[in-house]
Amino acid sequence: MSEQAPVGYELVRSRRRSLEVRVFPDGRVQVRAPLRMAARHIEAFVDERQDWIARQRRIMAHRPRQRWSHGETCLHLGEPRRLEVTPVARPGGRVSLEGDRLRVAVPGPEDESQVRDAVHEWWRGQARVFFRDSIDRQFPWFADRGHALPTLRVKKMRTRWGSLSPRGYINLNLLLMAFPPAVIDYVVMHELCHLEHMNHGPDFHALMDRRMPDWRRHKARLEG
Numbered sequence: 013m014s015e016q017a018p019v020g021y022e023l024v025r026s027r028r029r030s031l032e033v034r035v036f037p038d039g040r041v042q043v044r045a046p047l048r049m050a051a052r053h054i055e056a057f058v059d060e061r062q063d064w065i066a067r068q069r070r071i072m073a074h075r076p077r078q079r080w081s082h083g084e085t086c087l088h089l090g091e092p093r094r095l096e097v098t099p100v101a102r103p104g105g106r107v108s109l110e111g112d113r114l115r116v117a118v119p120g121p122e123d124e125s126q127v128r129d130a131v132h133e134w135w136r137g138q139a140r141v142f143f144r145d146s147i148d149r150q151f152p153w154f155a156d157r158g159h160a161l162p163t164l165r166v167k168k169m170r171t172r173w174g175s176l177s178p179r180g181y182i183n184l185n186l187l188l189m190a191f192p193p194a195v196i197d198y199v200v201m202h203e204l205c206h207l208e209h210m211n212h213g214p215d216f217h218a219l220m221d222r223r224m225p226d227w228r229r230h231k232a233r234l235e236g
């Protein structure tokens with residue numbers, strides 16, 4: 013039995029079939045539910061997951077927050093880069109990589125959100141190329157099995173690294189650009205394996221073991 017006090021949560025109803033609970037980096041808990049599901053089902057679902065929710069919130073609380081100011085370090089493709097932030101007159105931002113220094117020019121250098129947004133926009137241009145390359149290298153085995161190439165969508169997502177929709181899209185999180193290419197390959201392989209198995213059952217994991225024997229190491233890096 014859990015000793016944790018139940019946490020409050022935000023309920024979002026939408027046209028979906030299943031229940032899902034999300035824990036955001038700021039500790040907020042959101043439950044997404046089908047439009048007409050009875051409240052007692054939703055409460056029972058959340059009750060069963062109290063331990064998991066508490067664990068996620070502890071993880072979030074201890075995770076050091078990325079600072080986006082001059083002199084701080086940010087990760088780019090798994091490599092630490094020193095941020096050099098300078099002011100620029102025009103709106104938007106300009107980002108360039110020089111050795112291990114990431115130079116960011118924004119109108120408000122003291123505003124961390126401007127620096128972060130400029131880096132993320134810079135990533136967006138590269139993410140499609142990196143993610144596309146990873147898919148192209150790993151997809152041929154799935155093509156041989158008769159699967160159609162999923163369409164790549166790059167999104168900034170707060171609670172997941174990737175997803176594969178039954179409608180033929182592979183969604184990958186822009187923020188994967190902070191991780192080494194091998195970790196990006198792991199997420200892509202995970203999503204591609206969902207072409208064969210739409211769940212995380214034993215067959216799915218057996219396929220991951222065959223396609224990428226060291227996937228657990230990359231998963232640990234992603235979660236660490």
Ligand SMILES: [Zn+2]
Binds near residue numbers: 202206211212
């Ligand atoms: Zn999955």
